[in-house]
Amino acid sequence: MNDRILEKLNILADAAKYDVSCSSSGSKRKNDTKGLGNAEGMGICHTYTADGRCVSLLKILLTNHCIFDCAYCVSRKSNDVKRAAFTVQEVVDLTINFYRRNYIEGLFLSSGIFSNADYTMERLVRIAKKLRLEENFNGYIHLKSIPGASDELLTEAGKYADRLSMNIEMPTEKSLKLLAPDKKREDMIRPMTFIKNAIIANRAEKQLKVKKPLFVPAGQSTQMVIGATPESDWQILKLSDGFYKHFNLKRVYYSGYVPISNDNRLPAFGTPVPMVRENRLYQADWLMRFYGYNVDEIVSAEDPFLDMQIDPKLNWALKNLHQFPVDINKADVNIIKRIPGIGLKSAYKIFEARKFTRLTWDHLKKFNIAANRAQYFVNLKIDDWQRKDYSPQQIKNFILSAGNSKYAANSSPQLSLF
Amino acid sequence: MLLTPHPSYRCFNMQTVLYDGSYQGFLCAVFDVYDYKFSLVDICTKDQFKGNIFEQVHNVHHHKEHSERVLKGLKQKVSRETLLDIYRAFLSEKTGIENTLLQFIQYVFSNKISVEKDFSHPAVITIGETVKKVRREKHRMEAFIRFQKTKDGMFYAIIEPDFNVLPLIITHFKSRYADQKWIIYDTRRKYGIHYDGVICSEITIDCSTTGSSVNEAETQLDEQEELYQKLWQSYFKSINIEARKNTKLHLQHVPRRYWKYLTEKQLKF
Ligand code: SF4
Numbered sequence: 001m002n003d004r005i006l007e008k009l010n011i012l013a014d015a016a017k018y019d020v021s022c023s024s025s026g027s028k029r030k031n032d033t034k035g036l037g038n039a040e041g042m043g044i045c046h047t048y049t050a051d052g053r054c055v056s057l058l059k060i061l062l063t064n065h066c067i068f069d070c071a072y073c074v075s076r077k078s079n080d081v082k083r084a085a086f087t088v089q090e091v092v093d094l095t096i097n098f099y100r101r102n103y104i105e106g107l108f109l110s111s112g113i114f115s116n117a118d119y120t121m122e123r124l125v126r127i128a129k130k131l132r133l134e135e136n137f138n139g140y141i142h143l144k145s146i147p148g149a150s151d152e153l154l155t156e157a158g159k160y161a162d163r164l165s166m167n168i169e170m171p172t173e174k175s176l177k178l179l180a181p182d183k184k185r186e187d188m189i190r191p192m193t194f195i196k197n198a199i200i201a202n203r204a205e206k207q208l209k210v211k212k213p214l215f216v217p218a219g220q221s222t223q224m225v226i227g228a229t230p231e232s233d234w235q236i237l238k239l240s241d242g243f244y245k246h247f248n249l250k251r252v253y254y255s256g257y258v259p260i261s262n263d264n265r266l267p268a269f270g271t272p273v274p275m276v277r278e279n280r281l282y283q284a285d286w287l288m289r290f291y292g293y294n295v296d297e298i299v300s301a302e303d304p305f306l307d308m309q310i311d312p313k314l315n316w317a318l319k320n321l322h323q324f325p326v327d328i329n330k331a332d333v334n335i336i337k338r339i340p341g342i343g344l345k346s347a348y349k350i351f352e353a354r355k356f357t358r359l360t361w362d363h364l365k366k367f368n369i370a371a372n373r374a375q376y377f378v379n380l381k382i383d384d385w386q387r388k389d390y391s392p393q394q395i396k397n398f399i400l401s402a403g404n405s406k407y408a409a410n411s412s413p414q415l416s417l418f
Numbered sequence: 419m420l421l422t423p424h425p426s427y428r429c430f431n432m433q434t435v436l437y438d439g440s441y442q443g444f445l446c447a448v449f450d451v452y453d454y455k456f457s458l459v460d461i462c463t464k465d466q467f468k469g470n471i472f473e474q475v476h477n478v479h480h481h482k483e484h485s486e487r488v489l490k491g492l493k494q495k496v497s498r499e500t501l502l503d504i505y506r507a508f509l510s511e512k513t514g515i516e517n518t519l520l521q522f523i524q525y526v527f528s529n530k531i532s533v534e535k536d537f538s539h540p541a542v543i544t545i546g547e548t549v550k551k552v553r554r555e556k557h558r559m560e561a562f563i564r565f566q567k568t569k570d571g572m573f574y575a576i577i578e579p580d581f582n583v584l585p586l587i588i589t590h591f592k593s594r595y596a597d598q599k600w601i602i603y604d605t606r607r608k609y610g611i612h613y614d615g616v617i618c619s620e621i622t623i624d625c626s627t628t629g630s631s632v633n634e635a636e637t638q639l640d641e642q643e644e645l646y647q648k649l650w651q652s653y654f655k656s657i658n659i660e661a662r663k664n665t666k667l668h669l670q671h672v673p674r675r676y677w678k679y680l681t682e683k684q685l686k687f
Contacts, residue, residue, distance in 0.1 A: 002645055009649055013656040034596045044561045045671070047682055050658045052667030059657065097646045098653075100573060100598060101565045103681070136597070258661050273661050353537035363538045 009094070011084040015064040015075050016110055019167070019223060020255045024056040024105035024140040026218040027162035035136030037099060037106070039162055039218075043140070044105055057108040057142060058098050062086055062123055066112030070180035071263045072169070072228050075112045079261070085114075091127050092135065099139050106140030106162070107131070117148035117187075125153055128160035140218075147187040151194055158198060163218040163250070166192050168243075171236045175229035179265060195220055196247050219250035226281065227274035228257035228266055234304035237284055241295040244288065254281040280306040287312055290344060291337050310396060314340040317377060318392035325379040325387075328364065329354050341374030372402045432458050437478040437516075439463040441508055444516055445485035447478045448523055461516035488523075495526050500534045506556075507548040509582045518544045556583040560590050562672075564681045565600060566647075567640040573600040576679060582607060588618055647681050654682035 024043030031038040045054035063085035064075040074081060086094075095107045109127060113120050124143050131137040143161040145154060157164060166188050170176040173185045195216060202215035222243060224236060240252040256278040259269045284306060287293040291313070298312050299305070307315045317324060317340045326335055328350060336347045346367040353359060353367075361380045365371055375382050376395050390398070433456040437443035447461050454476065467475075492501055504522070507515055522541040525533055536542055558579075565573035573595070577584070584604050588611055591600065595613070603610030603623065612621045677683040 006649060006652055009653055010656045013653050017657045017659060031593050031596055036595065036597050038594045044557070046561050047654065047680065048668055048671040049654075050668050051662035051664045052671060053659075053662075054671075055654070055657065058653070094649065097642070098650060100595070101567070101646060101650070101681070102563050102575070103650050256662075258659060273659075275662065349537040352535040356533070356536040357538045359538065366543050367537065 008084045008086055011082055012061045012064060016059045016061045019110060021221055021223060021253045022054050022056045026250055027140055028217045029138050029162060029214060031138045033136055035138055037137050037139030039138060039140040046103055056105045058095055058104045059108040062109060062111035063114055064112045065114045068113055068182040071265055072179055072225055074260050088127050092130050095131060096135055108142040110144035113146060117146045118150050118153060121146040121149035121153045125156045132160045145191045147183055149191060154191055154194055158216045161216060164195055164216050165221040167223040169225055170229060171224055171231040171239055192220060192247055221249055221251040223253040223255055226254050226256050226278055232304035233306045234299040234301060237295050237299055240285060241288060254278050276308050284312045292334055318396060321392055324377040326377060327379045328359050339374055339377045341370035373399055432460055432473055434473045434475045435459055435461045435478060436464050436467055436475060442485045443478060444508060445488045446480055448488050448520060449484035450478055461520060496534045503545060503549045506552045507545045510548045510552050511582055512548060552581050555579050555581050556586045559583055559587050562676050562680060564679060567643050569638045569640055571599060573598055575602050577602060577604050578606045584611060592618055651682050
């Protein structure tokens with residue numbers, strides 16, 4: 001019995017690990033019921049995998065049986081792998097017992113599609129419902145919306161889940177057709193739209209101070225596989241931008257393709273995972289969401305790929321040198337945020353501290369800035385360093401040769417942003 | 419500037435202010451500094467004090483009104499968050515942090531306008547850096563604590579944090595595990611928190627070595643405890659993606675000194 005559950009967990013955790021999302025933040029679920037768990041506030045990474053990815057949730061598939069045959073997926077119908085399926089009670093027990101020991105923040109439950117979309121979705125919902133209603137569980141629950149699931153089930157899911165996600169997987173419909181012939185983009189977009197509207201309605205009623213139950217309090221997210229198909233970063237980021245603007249998504253995840261098949265439609269076994277590219281996409285995404293950059297400032301149809309050597313913020317600054325150097329003591333905080341080497345927190349400190357005193361380079365160094373980058377872009381006297389009219393290429397070379405390990409070939413995704 | 423020497427003192431007249439190491443005691447020390455108009459001060463705990471014949475020593479006595487008056491004064495001048503930061507920085511147990519905090523408090527009280535966001539001020543900088551470390555340790559404890567369930571349904575965890583962060587994590591665990599009994603014990607500082615399902619209280623385990631009590635608890639584990647530890651370890655193994663291995667990044671997130679308490683890092687099965 002114990003061995004069986006161990007084996008199932010191995011199979012169904014292994015199959016779920018390519019979904020990179022592990023966030024457990026952004027919910028508002030409090031433990032008002034004196035039950036178990038609290039999903040309020042910031043997410044917690046309880047441990048990290050050997051590749052440095054955050055482990056926050058018990059991320060498993062309900063089953064890896066699947067009637068579809070998506071080429072990029074280990075669970076595809078035609079793949080010869082061991083199959084397994086959890087019972088509803090097994091998932092509940094694992095979640096509760098892991099949670100009680102402080103291993104996890106909650107559950108991220110996805111599934112292969114067995115029989116049909118609704119049948120699968122119904123099981124997922126049943127688990128979430130049981131956790132909430134029978135176990136009085138207030139931890140985090142992330143459910144996968146199954147493509148093609150009915151509105152009724154999605155509404156049910158929204159009542160119990162903190163987050164719902166639907167992976168768009170391929171940046172273009174053409175790639176989706178090629179690699180996931182059973183899937184229709186329409187079947188993905190429709191549930192996302194439905195949930196988006198239901199969330200808007202729920203929040204609007206909340207504003208009217210009507211006591212409404214939570215509905216997907218942590219919003220929706222999606223994921224795209226990167227590097228399996230030929231799309232440019234411009235195509236990818238444009239799509240993300242649309243998701244943020246028109247679908248109110250909380251996050252778009254980028255998952256560098258890990259070769260798992262010798263299907264000739266895909267990169268061969270042994271092709272390195274495009275980790276640097278993945279990291280650059282996250283940086284660009286971050287610029288759009290928190291730094292006020294427009295997607296077209298980062299990539300364009302004429303210049304559709306991100307620079308792999310330097311981060312997109314530095315890249316933008318080098319292309320817009322005429323906007324620098326910035327006067328730290330006077331410039332608008334939104335301009336300060338655009339200085340390479342200065343992050344959001346440092347920008348805030350600069351903005352507050354300069355009300356008290358005239359800031360110097362010494363102050364700035366205390367604000368945790370990356371001095372070797374920022375020095376080219378600020379209007380301050382910098383120790384005995386001489387400012388000259390360097391060309392963008394010269395600055396780029398100086399910064400690269402300063403040997404910042406961040407730019408080493410295998411720099412890691414989601415690590416340091418700027 | 420901040421600690422203008424009183425005319426009656428010479429600069430070698432360093433006034434040492436000794437307190438008991440508690441936060442209340444520290445606040446009373448601050449009160450005394452104002453009350454006695456000490457100028458060049460060194461606040462330190464009785465344990466740390468090495469003694470020096472050139473120093474004048476003042477012993478702080480606990481008076482609830484004193485600590486409360488300092489707190490009340492601060493509340494009028496700084497935000498709740500900054501007030502908490504003072505406490506957080508204090509819990510770092512860093513040598514000399516009391517003096518930095520005193521400088522900050524003096525800076526606050528000597529200004530009409532709010533100065534808590536003067537990030538260019540040396541005391542604000544030091545406190546900011548210290549708080550950052552303390553918060554990181556607090557966050558790590560919230561993440562890395564692993565409970566083991568005993569036969570009588572108690573969940574216990576042993577910690578050894580770099581700073582005295584136990585007081586900072588109580589609320590988190592209390593609201594998270596409202597329906598389960600738990601103990602978190604700091605072996606370095608030899609005290610713990612026990613939650614009985616209703617309230618939290620401070621405990622000290624009264625026995626010669628904490629080691630023996632830990633072993634004792636281990637022999638009385640719930641019969642399913644081993645299974646869930648095993649499941650967690652095997653989960654941890656399955657989610658690794660070999661093609662993405664990055665040990666440097668892994669260690670940056672989970673420094674080795676935390677490993678001994680992490681279930682997924684034990685290979686006893
Ligand atoms: S539907 Fe999902 S589980 Fe099934 S093959 Fe496609 S990606 Fe994999």
